[in-house]
Amino acid sequence: MAWTWFHRLASPPHVYRTAERLTPWFAWSAAILIVAGLIGGLYLSPPDYQQGDGYRILYVHAPSAWLSLLVYTTMAVAGGIGLIWRMKVAHAVAASCAPIGASFTLAALVTGSLWGKPMWGTYWQWDPRLTSELLLFFLYLGYMGLRAAFEDVQRSDRISAVLAVVGVINVPIIHYSVVWWNSLHQGPSVMYLGKPTMPPSMLVPLLIMFVGFTLFFAAVLLMRLRGEVLIRERAASWVREVVHS
Amino acid sequence: MNNVMAGEAERPLVSAGTSGTPSVFAVTSLMLARDLRLAFRKASQLVQPLAFFALITTLFPLAVTPELTQLRRIAPGVVWAAALLSSLLALEFLFRDDAQDGTLEQYALSGRSLTGLLAAKTAAHWLLTGLPLALMAPLAGVALGVQGAALPGILASVTVGTVTLSLIGAVGAALTLGVRRSGALLSLLTLPLSIPVLIFGARATQLAIQGQPYGAPLTLLAALAVFGITVSPLAAAAAVRINLE
Numbered sequence: 001m002a003w004t005w006f007h008r009l010a011s012p013p014h015v016y017r018t019a020e021r022l023t024p025w026f027a028w029s030a031a032i033l034i035v036a037g038l039i040g041g042l043y044l045s046p047p048d049y050q051q052g053d054g055y056r057i058l059y060v061h062a063p064s065a066w067l068s069l070l071v072y073t074t075m076a077v078a079g080g081i082g083l084i085w086r087m088k089v090a091h092a093v094a095a096s097c098a099p100i101g102a103s104f105t106l107a108a109l110v111t112g113s114l115w116g117k118p119m120w121g122t123y124w125q126w127d128p129r130l131t132s133e134l135l136l137f138f139l140y141l142g143y144m145g146l147r148a149a150f151e152d153v154q155r156s157d158r159i160s161a162v163l164a165v166v167g168v169i170n171v172p173i174i175h176y177s178v179v180w181w182n183s184l185h186q187g188p189s190v191m192y193l194g195k196p197t198m199p200p201s202m203l204v205p206l207l208i209m210f211v212g213f214t215l216f217f218a219a220v221l222l223m224r225l226r227g228e229v230l231i232r233e234r235a236a237s238w239v240r241e242v243v244h245s
Numbered sequence: 246m247n248n249v250m251a252g253e254a255e256r257p258l259v260s261a262g263t264s265g266t267p268s269v270f271a272v273t274s275l276m277l278a279r280d281l282r283l284a285f286r287k288a289s290q291l292v293q294p295l296a297f298f299a300l301i302t303t304l305f306p307l308a309v310t311p312e313l314t315q316l317r318r319i320a321p322g323v324v325w326a327a328a329l330l331s332s333l334l335a336l337e338f339l340f341r342d343d344a345q346d347g348t349l350e351q352y353a354l355s356g357r358s359l360t361g362l363l364a365a366k367t368a369a370h371w372l373l374t375g376l377p378l379a380l381m382a383p384l385a386g387v388a389l390g391v392q393g394a395a396l397p398g399i400l401a402s403v404t405v406g407t408v409t410l411s412l413i414g415a416v417g418a419a420l421t422l423g424v425r426r427s428g429a430l431l432s433l434l435t436l437p438l439s440i441p442v443l444i445f446g447a448r449a450t451q452l453a454i455q456g457q458p459y460g461a462p463l464t465l466l467a468a469l470a471v472f473g474i475t476v477s478p479l480a481a482a483a484a485v486r487i488n489l490e
Contacts, residue, residue: 065318083483145433149424158487159420163434166416166480168439173469177441184448 012229013238015089019222019229026219033212036138038203048202054118059206063213064108065129067173068136071101071217072182075143076168079161091157092232095147095166096224100142100217128182133177139167153232263299273365280369283342294335294374295381301327302385306407313390320389320452324382325443328403329410333432335374336414339366340485344422353489364478365483367415375407391454398453398463406446406465413438420485441469 007015041059048055075097082090105184112130113123146163150156198206233239284291305323306316316323343349343366352362382403383396391399417435421427445462452459 009341135437135440142430142433142437145430146420146424149421149427149430155423155487155490159423161482162480162484162487163420167438168477169476170441173441173472174437177444177465181444181448 005077006183009089010085010087011231012089012092012236015092016226016229016242019226023219023222023226026215026222029057030212030215030219033208033215037205037209040208041086041202045201045205046199051074054115059209061075061108061111061115062206063209064104064111065133067131067193067213067217068101068105068108068212070214071097072103072136072139072164072171073168073241074221075101076161079157079164083158083161083165088157088232091154091161092225092228093221094161095157096221096228098144098147102144104217105133105137105140109137120132121143122179126182128179131182132178135174135178136171143167250397269358271359276362276365277369277372279392280366281372284369284373290335291339291373291377293358294331295377297334298327298331298378298381299386301330301387305389309327314328317390317454320386320454321447323389324385324399324403324450326380327385328382328407328446329436329439329443331378332374332407332410332414333435335370336418336431336435337369337416337428340419340422344488349485350489353486358427359482359485360478363419363481364474366409367411367478367481370415371408371411375411376404378407379404387448388453394456395450395453398459399450402449402453402459402463402466405463405470406442408470409442410439411471412470412477413442415481416484418475419481419488422485422488433471442466445469451476 037059042056045055075094075196078090078093078097081087082094109130112127112133116125116127116130117123120127143160143163147156147160150159230239230242264361302323305319309319310316340349343352353359355362379400382399386396386399387393415436417431420434421431424430445465447458448461449466452462
């Protein structure tokens with residue numbers, strides 16, 4: 001009986017309606033937190049003593065990078081659940097995650113490279129974080145490519161779930177090998193890594209942005225999930241009712 | 246091809262009449278022997294990746310510079326990029342024939358561990374492509390101006406590294422089994438996962454060329470290989486089963 005909520009997650013109409021109900025909550029709290037975080041980060045917090053105002057891109061860059069990993073993990077966990085319990089909705093979650101994660105990864109890459117111009121004097125440096133972010137982007141592209149390569153939705157779901165699980169095991173290996181590789185070629189990054197503590201006036205907006213971005217991801221995921229469920233269940237009668245109402 | 250397969254069909258994978266069920270080891274070695282025998286009947290498939298490897302190595306002196314002192318500096322990168330691409334080229338043959346004529350289906354239905362059978366196939370694939378590449382790599386090194394003392398290091402690192410490349414490739418080939426023109430997708434899937442091998446392999450090669458001890462990156466390469474042996478056949482078997490459904 002404690003597991004009924006879990007079993008009900010296997011029912012597409014239930015998931016569709018729950019997602020519909022929850023979306024505005026996540027979307028509004030995300031909007032409020034992101035606006036608050038931006039005000040805190042762009043106006044209230046002081047400029048950095050070394051980087052001036054240039055560091056403020058951190059408030060977008062760091063949450064994007066965090067989400068690029070969180071979304072990949074979510075995708076792999078959802079894929080794993082779909083493989084193990086053959087839960088169709090879990091596969092729909094994984095399918096909805098991929099483009100969101102790829103977008104966050106791209107956002108982290110672009111903001112990182114824009115940040116690099118004032119900091120390093122160049123748009124691109126083979127910094128370990130940027131490099132592993134780039135590799136993560138390729139992992140997303142591969143996942144989406146594999147997903148698109150199959151006509152049959154169920155096979156596409158299960159095959160790409162295997163890839164996501166293999167990928168998520170490899171993400172830390174790739175990341176640490178890139179860090180190891182980088183430490184051979186240049187000294188420790190002069191950037192934000194070495195900064196021991198961040199004053200609360202900078203840290204608080206950053207944390208708010210982290211939570212805000214995560215809630216934003218949840219809202220977008222729920223919206224995409226609804227679309228995904230509708231497409232997958234298009235033959236079902238409840239979908240017709242939803243679409244025509 | 247058909248004649249070869251017909252010849253194989255007359256010879257059962259596991260000869261009946263032996264005491265009950267044969268051991269995993271017996272099945273594995275039979276599989277290994279079968280794959281090697283089939284491959285040697287189509288020698289051109291064996292030679293192609295090697296020719297490709299030699300060709301890529303030839304491109305660099307022509308494109309960069311014929312000066313051996315400069316080539317020696319980029320030799321690790323050239324050798325490893327060439328090894329990565331050549332092993333990718335050979336992946337196409339890994340499961341394709343067996344999938345097309347239904348042999349793979351029979352393996353899955355045989356009641357034997359598909360994981361073990363695929364591990365044996367991967368081992369055969371490494372013996373047929375990885376090992377020859379490793380034997381070729383010192384030759385490429387000589388052509389790129391590497392001194393004789395560094396050649397054992399190149400041999401060792403490429404030998405160990407190609408084990409992991411074959412294992413990653415087996416997962417990639419199993420995932421894309423049902424995809425018609427899988428070449429570009431296969432490289433998109435496997436190359437990001439191969440980055441750690443590239444990093445540690447190129448580092449070991451570089452240290453060997455500089456005459457320094459290269460034990461540390463070689464050990465890390467070996468760790469990757471052990472990890473790959475543990476995980477990759479499981480993932481490949483899962484992917485093959487899904488693709489056969």
